Amino acid sequence: MRLERWVPLVGWLRRYQQAQFSRDALAAVIVTLMLVPQALAYALLAGLPPEMGLYASMLPLVLYAIFGTSASLAVGPVAVAALMTASALSGFATPGSPEYIGAALVLAALSGLILIAMGVLRLGFLVNFLSHPVISGFITASGILIAISQLKHILGVEASGHNVIELLAALFGQWQQVNVITLMIGLGVWGYLLVCRKHLQQWLIALGASVSVSGIVVKAAPISAVMVTTLLAWGFSLDQHGVDVVGFVPSGLPAIALPSLDQSLWVGLLPAALLISLVGFVESVSVAQTLAAKRRQRIDPNQELIALGMANLGAGVSGGSPVSGGFSRSVVNFEAGAATPLAGAFTALGIVLATLLLTDLLAFLPTATLAATIIVAVSTLIDLPAVKRTWQYSRSDGMAMVATLLLTLLHSVEVGIVGGVVLSLVLHLYRTSQPHSAVVGRVPGTEHFRNVQRHKVETDEHVAMLRIDESLYFANARYLEDTVMALAARSPSLKHIVLTCQAVNIIDASALESLEAINGRLKDAGATLHLAEVKGPVMDRLKGTDLYRELTGQVFFTTFEAWQALVHPDEALTPVA
Structure with missing residues (x-):
C-alpha cells in the first residue's frame, strides 16, 4: 500500500x-x-x-x-x-x-x-x-x-x-x-x-x-x-x-x-x-x-x-x-x-x-x-x-x-x-587516475588470459592484449592514452592492440575522446585498435559514437575470440558486429 x-x-x-x-x-x-x-x-x-x-x-x-x-x-x-x-x-x-x-x-x-x-x-x-x-x-x-x-x-x-x-x-x-x-x-x-x-x-x-x-x-x-x-x-x-x-x-x-x-x-x-x-x-x-x-x-x-x-x-x-x-x-x-x-x-x-x-x-x-x-x-x-x-x-x-x-x-x-x-x-581520484593495466597472454591450451609478468602464457609479437582494470573517466583518460602509446612505441612490430574491457563499467566523454585519439594515432602508425569484452550498457552507448563507426579494428565478444581472429585467423570465430 x-x-x-x-x-x-x-x-x-x-x-x-x-x-x-x-x-x-x-x-x-x-x-x-x-x-x-x-x-x-x-x-x-x-x-x-x-x-x-x-x-x-x-x-x-x-x-x-x-x-x-x-x-x-x-x-x-x-x-x-x-x-x-x-x-x-x-x-x-x-x-x-x-x-x-x-x-x-x-x-x-x-x-x-x-x-x-x-x-x-x-x-x-x-x-x-x-x-x-x-x-x-x-x-x-x-x-x-x-x-x-x-x-x-x-x-x-x-x-x-x-x-x-x-x-x-x-x-x-x-x-x-x-x-x-x-x-x-x-x-x-x-x-x-x-x-x-x-x-x-x-x-x-x-x-x-x-x-x-x-x-x-x-x-x-x-x-x-x-x-x-x-x-x-x-x-x-x-x-x-x-x-x-x-x-x-x-x-x-x-x-x-x-x-x-x-x-x-x-x-x-x-x-x-x-x-x-x-x-x-x-x-x-x-x-x-x-x-x-x-x-x-x-x-x-x-x-x-x-x-x-x-x-x-x-x-x-x-x-x-x-x-x-x-x-x-x-x-x-x-x-x-x-x-x-x-x-x-x-x-x-x-x-x-x-x-x-x-x-x-x-x-x-x-x-x-x-x-x-x-x-x-x-x-x-x-x-x-x-x-x-x-x-x-x-x-x-x-x-x-x-x-x-x-x-x-x-x-x-x-x-x-x-x-x-x-x-x-583526493586519494580516490589519484588512485583511479592511474588505473592498473596489464598486457595479457593466453594460458596454454585454455581460453583464459593472464598477466604476462605473473604467468607463463602464450604471446604474439604482432598482437598485444591490454587489460584495463578500471572504469574510464576524465581523471584517467590521458593516462590511458599514454599507456597505450607507450606500449606501441616499445614494440615496433605490433600490428594489433586489443583493449580488453571486462572491468570497464563506464566510459565518459573524456575517455571517449581519448579512445578516438588512440584509434587515430595507431592508424597513423600502421596499427589497429580492437576492443574485447565490452559490457552491454557500455556497448549501447558506444554504438552511436564516431569511435564505433571509425574504429580501425573490431569489437570481439571475448578475449579468446580476439586471439583466434588475430593470432590464428584460420580458426577465427565471427566477431561481434
Whole structure:
C-alpha cells in the first residue's frame, strides 16, 4: 500500500499480536532504565540542561516508531551527536545559556529537515562519500575527546577546549583545585562499571542466569550506580562539600514550539547540521542493518532518512537536541526481544513517567556519576588497532583514517571529518587516475588470459592484449592514452592492440575522446585498435559514437575470440558486429 510505504507503522500494526506487545513492552522497560542516565549524561556532554536529554527521548522516539523501518533501532541522544552539538554551538553562545539552548533546537530541526529532504529525494547514496575508514577514525577520535572532556567532572574542576591539547592544558592548570570527594565518586563509579562490563556477566551465568538476561543486566548497571550515588549525595549533603550535582530538573512535559526563525542562525548552523545528519545516518543505518540481518529482515535506507529526519525535527520542536540511533541501546533493545518499532514508543512513555515522577531525586545525582557513565560508554567507540589494520591493508585508506583522527583530536570535530572526506576523495581520484593495466597472454591450451609478468602464457609479437582494470573517466583518460602509446612505441612490430574491457563499467566523454585519439594515432602508425569484452550498457552507448563507426579494428565478444581472429585467423570465430 502507498500509505504503508511512507508510514511503515501501518504495516507493523496490521500484523501486530499480543506476543509482540509483550516483547516490545519488556524491551521498553529495559531500554528506559538504560536511557535515563544516558539522556542526562549526553545532555551534559552537549552543554545543555539535563532535562533536554529527557525531552530528546520522548517525541523523537514516537516519530521514529511511526516512520522507521527497523524493529530494533533505539533512537535518542548519543555520544557522538552530543559532542558534535557542543562543538557546533560553542561559537554561537555560552553553554547552558538561553541563546545556546535556542541554537540547539535550531540545530536539531535543521538536521531533521536535511534528512527528510535527502529521504524524499532518495539521496541516501551521498553517505557513501563518508568512507568507513573516515567514519572509524572520526568515531575513535570522538571517543577519546569525549572521555577527556569528562575528566573535569571526575576531578571536580572547570576546564574547557575544542581539542585534546586545549582540554589537557586546561585540566593540568586546575590540578590543585581537584575535589577529593568528587574524585572518589567518579573513580568509584568508573571502576564499578568496568568490573560489571568485564566480569558481571560471567558471574551471573555461573549463578544460572541466561546469556541474554545477564547481558541486559550488565547494560543496565549504570542505573544502580545512579541510585547509590544519588542517595549518598542526598543523605550526606555532598553538594555542600563542593560536589557538583545535576541540580533542579523541571518536572513535566516539554512545550511544543517552533525553534528560533533567525535566518542568520540557520545559515550559520547549516554546515554543522549537515555533518551531524550524515554521521548520524551512517551510524544508525549500520546498526539497523546489522540487527535486521540477524532476523532476516530488511530496512529501507531512504525511509530511514525520513524517519531519522522526523525524529530530529520532533526534537527541535519539543525542547530536545539532535538524535540518532545508539549502538549499545539498540543491541539491548534487540536482545530484550523488541519485535517492532513500537518498543521505541513505549520507551518514550517510560521516559515521560520518569520525567514526571523522578526529577526531584535526580536533582542530587552527582555529575561525576554521569561523567563516569559517559567514559565507560564511549570506550567501546575507541578502536586504535583498526588504524594499524587499515594502514597495513591500504595505505590510502590508512592515510585518510589517520588524518581524520589527528585533525579531530588536534583541531576540531568539523575540520576532522571534512578533512577526512576531502582526503578520501583526493586519494580516490589519484588512485583511479592511474588505473592498473596489464598486457595479457593466453594460458596454454585454455581460453583464459593472464598477466604476462605473473604467468607463463602464450604471446604474439604482432598482437598485444591490454587489460584495463578500471572504469574510464576524465581523471584517467590521458593516462590511458599514454599507456597505450607507450606500449606501441616499445614494440615496433605490433600490428594489433586489443583493449580488453571486462572491468570497464563506464566510459565518459573524456575517455571517449581519448579512445578516438588512440584509434587515430595507431592508424597513423600502421596499427589497429580492437576492443574485447565490452559490457552491454557500455556497448549501447558506444554504438552511436564516431569511435564505433571509425574504429580501425573490431569489437570481439571475448578475449579468446580476439586471439583466434588475430593470432590464428584460420580458426577465427565471427566477431561481434
